[in-house]
Amino acid sequence: MDKFLQEFGYLFNEVNMELLKNMAALSPRDFFSQFNTSKLLRLSEFYPYDFDDRENIKLELQLSLYHHSVLKDTKFANLKSIVDLSKMMVKTRKHLSYHLVYRLLKLALVLPVATASVERSFSVMKRIKSSLRNRISDDFLNACVICAVEVDELVNLTNEDVIERFQKMKTHRGQV
Known part of the structure; x- marks a missing residue:
């Protein structure tokens, strides 16, 4: 992961790098070894229209409960990506109990696609x-x-x- 982040460092600015590092805290690999509540709370701060101050307080509590819950649930043991994680959350209905965590997860899934689309559009506009x-x-x-x-x-x-x-x-x- 560090090699990828180092290579991305040449391609992305500091804000994008911070977003990627914070998104990595959602990764279910190695039984959620990258999980970090403070990074995920920081990630939510990049979305002020999706998470207000009150929801950020609730999110902190939900993240703690969510982390303990998925560590105890064997269905979450061998997940490889955040896509797998989102599917498993829906399958186990944890997306209802931890709706703020799930919202953050959805934003993390959409971010790379949205960023690439916007970058591509600006690149085309520059040529035109x-x-x-x-x-x-x-x-x-x-x-x-x-x-x-x-x-x-x-x-x-x-x-x-x-x-x-x-x-x-x-x-x-x-x-x-």
Whole structure:
């Protein structure tokens, strides 16, 4: 894990690194050897809209109870990833008892996907809005970025679909 974190250090900024380190505290590997309440509470602080001060206090208590509960439950003994952990929590219905822990777990699962999507979108936007095209309107830029990001969906779009959509619009002047 330390090697991965060191390699990621070259790719991610300090905030992202802290998020990854705190997410590792949820890992069920080696029977929850990485579990750390203070890191998980710190992780929740990155989500102020999902965890207010009152919920953070409750989360601290839930984390302690949750940790003791999963250590005693043999169903959680051989889990390898937080995906497996989330599935087992639902299967054993612990997601209902420890709803704040489960919410934190869901946020940890979504974070890498959301971060990659946002980074990819900004990368595409940077290519589209070059110095030669820096005067395009926001609406046009938005349309170009959507087309560039959702290229897999555009492959399924036919010329006939575009023509039909255009003809249904009220603002055009003639038929295509």
